[in-house]
Amino acid sequence: MRGILLALLLAACATTPDPTLHTIAVPGTGRSIEARLCRPEVGGPVNGGPVNGGPVPLAIINHGSPGQAAARGGMRPQPCSAEAVRWFLDRGFAVLLPLRRGYGADTGTWAEGFGPCASPDYAAAGRQTAQDIAAAVAHGRRLPGIRPQGVLVVGQSAGGWGALALAANRPEGVAAVVNMAGGRGGWAGGQANAVCAAPRLVAAAGEFGRTARLPTLWVYTANDSFFGPHLAAAMHHAFTDAGGKARLQPMPRFGRDGHSLFFGAGGSAVWGPVVEAFLRAEGYATR
Template sequence: MSQRLFVCLYLLLLSSSLAAQTRDYDGVPLPEGLLSKATHEGDFVGAWSGLRGHRLKHILVVENIQPDGSASAIYAYGDMISWGLNRDWQRYPARIEGDSLVVTGNGFAATYLKLPSGVLMANYQAGRAFSQAVLHPLDLGVDRPKWTAAVFEKVKTELSEQNQPVAFEVVIFKPNSEGPFPLAIVNHGSTGDGKNPSVAKLTFVDSAIAQYLIDRGYLVAFPQRRGRGKSDGLYDEGFSQNRSTGYSCATETSLEGAERAIVDLDHVIDAMTKRPDVQSGPVLLSGVSRGGILSMAYAGRNPNRVAGVINLVGGWMSDNCPNGEEINDSLFSQAASFPGKTLSLYGENDPFYSTKHTEDRFATFKSNGGQGAYVVFDVPGGNGHALSAAYALWAPVVDVYLDELSQH
């Protein structure tokens, strides 16, 4: 037998042996011989499953917790070609720090915070990259793990475009209890510089915000505006005449795009508040980046429809845009007509909105009569625009805000 043939046969036998030692959980491999059912007798004993970055299938299994808090963790994931990942699993050292579990891997650190609802709120940091996941308790005897609590729907509205009805994709999360529930709507941002049309087809979900709000008893909806995700219509929120150059810095064009977003949000609220599982009355608005300032401006225009606003890193155009101040001031001035309190949360070193820029925009909001608080955080990884993923930073501040809202 030639040496080359021997090596090929050896590799074939080795791969067969490794395959026999693993079990496939809906595209995620795990080694055989693990507990068939998660016990959860300790703070972190057991297994959990979820979507990292809303897309990558991920399973965490925690083993061998020692009295000093050290442990080992199996970190497993599925295929994600766009991230350069092929399904695999590894054992990494872990440690318990208070109510969190920290797993240190190859070039990354993952922190898992166990919530009272039993789920894990996970943050992943690799350099400046910062992502999130919500992981659900997993019974390893079940072949199909729970990846997300989200329900993806197409919601019909009264809006039409070119004589065609427009239905919006809406991602919905509901508490595990009887409704109807108060409604919280979380609005997405832009597509970055607007030059890549394929980004518009990605459905926006923020698992940290969703889990936080459903734990507070809200039905949470993530609407995708016209042309975003799987929603009908054209995505046209302030593009240059040559769309390949991205968003326009011209004030009039940009604000026309914001007006289009306000119309979309109005139709989504009309449709969602007719649902039998939604309580009547004003809704809680939140949003990230463009979604944050959109929520603020909408509240100012429609104060009777809004209970409160949580604005995360909100702005319509970056301060790199020559007219960014004028555009954002216009929308914050509209927001100032909302008589209730709002909460605006920002991060240091935001590549789109400097702290000086957001401080000045909030000053505009206040000088026009706006009510609310402005808080700036130092976000892990150094990218302030990723604030929404830093659950442990903003959740205590939002708790105070929502507790105050509930008293009115």
């Protein structure tokens, strides 16, 4: 009898849907993406005060893109226990973690390709990423218990590049963007510190800057093997010279490859103070 009850319990657990997972339709594509929503704990801090059942601010964290195409299908949204996610939860943010078209369970065409290495279209690739992020923003703003204004968009690597493209579209409800090692085309030909047609990446950053008016924070480390300090500075100059608002924060070496800073173990102790200062400067009250 106990064996039967245990089997029934395990079967029920196996079929119980994960309440943190959401399906988000991407307008104009006929496709949907998966996302995880993590909420701050009741009784925890919310922008300097306790959680009292009122609406909380939303941070949307956007992932990078693995170097191997085969790895995209195995991706899943980061868990709520992940260090980078906990950092925002501990400061009273709800956190939405979307995948994008071509990642995880979505088996449709990968939307973010930039074309041949010799002539990449980085701006178009960024706009595709931004389209998925925008769908996540719209979805998150409608959720119960979430403030529809003051959304913070955070992106790492390809997600950071897409966040800059999103900023260029002046998205409704978004207040600020944090770009963690954003870019595309790194490790060209399997070589560290090699970027496909790097001047095109710089030019695309300038293209985004022409219409981006949201405040943005750019965080890059000294030993980022994808987008090193000189390239990061060139992209930042192109973005701001075109009219974009951006603060570039160079960071020291981190681990074996600083490109992993945002999601890396112990990374929040390094980037956390910088992001917190940015949030305070932009009117987010943090503990």
